[in-house]
Amino acid sequence: MTEIPRIYDATDNPIAWIAEWAGPHEGGMTLAMKFTWANSLSAPLASRSICGKSLVNSCAQRQHSRSFLVPGWSRVARLNPLPTIGALIARRDICRYVGHFDRQLASDAHFRFCPECIRYGYQSLLFQMDALSICPIHRTALLSACRTCYAPTPRYALTADAMESPFCCPACGTPYGEKFDPRAWKCSQLHEQAEKSLLPLVRFLLKVKRAKFNWVHWQEWFGPWLGEAEEREKRIATSAALRRIVATSDLDEELFVQPARQISVSSGRGSVTLDPQALSTPTDLRPQRQIYKSIRRHMLKQLPGHVLRRQVLFPERDEVDIRNGILWLSLEKCPYLQTIWLWRLRFEQAESIVIAHPSCNRDLSLLEVARNWPWRGAGDDSVWAHFVLRGFHAAAEIVCDWWERAMALATAAERDGARTMELYVEFAKLLSPLNSPVPPSVAAVFEKQPLGKGEDWLHVVGPTNGLQKLLACCRCGSSSAGLAGNPVILPP
Ligand SMILES: [Zn+2]
Ligand SMILES: [Zn+2]
Ligand SMILES: [Zn+2]
Known part of the structure; x- marks a missing residue:
């Protein structure tokens, strides 16, 4: 009996893929790395197979055009009845959790991983939120640099750096986890733990999404001169403010890094139906x-x-x-x-x-x-x-x-x-x-x-x-x- 391949690339060719490799709340980056490694693809070929486009070589922009945070680019353009790797990655979209707060809470500046999770080839999309400092599954600090050579990890995007050496530091070649072991990728136990440990965080984010907040002048918040570090600080502060507005009892505050400058949130009644004459008397x-x-x-x-x-x-x-x-x-x-x-x-x-x-x-x-x-x-x-x-x-x-x-x-x-x-x-x-x-x-x-x-x-x-x-x-x-x-x- 021959096994029917269950997933295809952008040109409708079947690819090597095991469904159990994809974990709950996993981000597109690790999925793409597994795909690239299993099919022995070079980075340019991997890009073609995933989205039918060539790699973006230089991207100094704040938002990478092949970002795994909001991977709309990997949605195959035409209506493909076949399940593709591109579509699988496109579904791993941070907007599904936080709505329009995507870039206001998370960034694609660096791949952020937990040294324990990554041994199983797993990284959650939610780890890209700057405020989250500890892996909710293992309670170890999330990293954005190689543990051997301290080089910063590549961007959280489909890049040559990330795909040329899947699960390894592009600078020194050392695996991000203790060792590189593809057999550990379908660890159901880890996936169960991830599902359970990430649930309070997911619940909180969905609450934020459902509330449809209108954060007036968020762009101007924090002032006019923001470098990379201040942008990060701003996302951390945004998360802290939202956690105070949307109170959730089961969310552990210890998972988060607190903003360097303390902020306060006070609430009152607001009326969105505005009367232009309201204050003139x-x-x-x-x-x-x-x-x-x-x-x-x-x-x-x-x-x-x-x-x-x-x-x-x-x-x-x-x-x-x-x-x-x-x-x-x-x-x-x-x-x-x-x-x-x-x-x-x-x-x-x-x-x-x-x-x-x-x-x-x-x-x-x-x-x-x-x-x-x-x-x-x-x-x-x-x-x-x-x-x-x-x-x-x-x-x-x-x-x-x-x-x-x-x-x-x-x-x-x-x-x-x-x-x-x-x-x-x-x-x-x-x-x-x-x-x-x-x-x-x-x-x-x-x-x-x-x-x-x-x-x-x-x-x-x-x-x-x-x-x-x-x-x-x-x-x-x-x-x-x-x-x-x-x-x-x-x-x-
Ligand atoms: Zn972990
Ligand atoms: Zn390194
Ligand atoms: Zn004085």
Whole structure:
């Protein structure tokens, strides 16, 4: 009796494949490597067999065009009645778990594997989520570098590097697992364990997918200058925020790496049916003014002893340095003071802050864009209060970051004009409260309920320990705050 081949390549030729090689929640990368090895294909041939196209040779893009995260490219173009390896891989799509949060949680920058799982030729698509730091099956740390030569693993994509040496480091040839043993690939025991151990994570992700969140301005979140490391940090923070919004009891927090900067999530009612007139009447405005004023009072109470209240509330025109809409920071002024200015400039008219006479400030009018955050005032008072408070922490973080960098420049042996300019350019956008009224680290996540299932929610995501950092950063408690007498760092 002859065995009927069960799976085909892109040209309808039967291929060597054992169905038991594919494990639950397994990603396309290990499937492609098994296929390549079993059929003794070169990388270009493997690519032809999987998707009928040639390899993409250079790809410096953030998203690889042959990514195994969202492998739509491997779907065979025409309607093929035969089961193909391309179609098998195409089904291993991260969107099936997380919907549109695909790239917001996971990346194809590096193949991430568990040293235990990989001995069985297994790697889960979910391991590509940056926040997941431990394999839920074996509780060992996930790796993205060779254990022998420390070279980073190839991209999580159909590449020459990955397919030329399946399951081995392309740099030194050492197997990712302890040894290379294709007989272990159909280990049903491991597949059962994977199914069971990954279930809480899968359940959580499906909940996120079903909730259809609308994360307003996710692109702008974290600020304008993001390198690879910050993008990764942003995905880690996104995961942490979603875990707090979608509470699941059986998900083990220890599997995850926590964001380097603590974030908080606070929730209130949101209304997605927006009334453009909602905030235009003075009666509606009053609660917001009270909220803002009481938070401002609270922040003034923490004022370090060496800062005058007058300076905070009614600075002289030449004390606050605003040029081209940018608040120019200085190492000579207390960071707490400058934080309050930066924060206030996002809520109050610049003209009403920089005023010689206190009596002019009695009628506080809030900026429209701040009043209506995240748009057209779609959140209730508690949402708005969270926004005001997160905005303060955000301003504090910006000032502290700037302070640290500027201090390093000021105390360096040589004055470095180029680096001073870099610092200026990098912070210009963060210090332009007039051009970008919302601090980039504060975000809103809408959660619309299905019809008849109660009210909608609005979650405010933002930094939480800016104030703490601020109080530590300039040693405001000590007698000498800042670098008295040191020249101001920013270029004129
Ligand atoms: Zn594992
Ligand atoms: Zn290596
Ligand atoms: Zn101070």
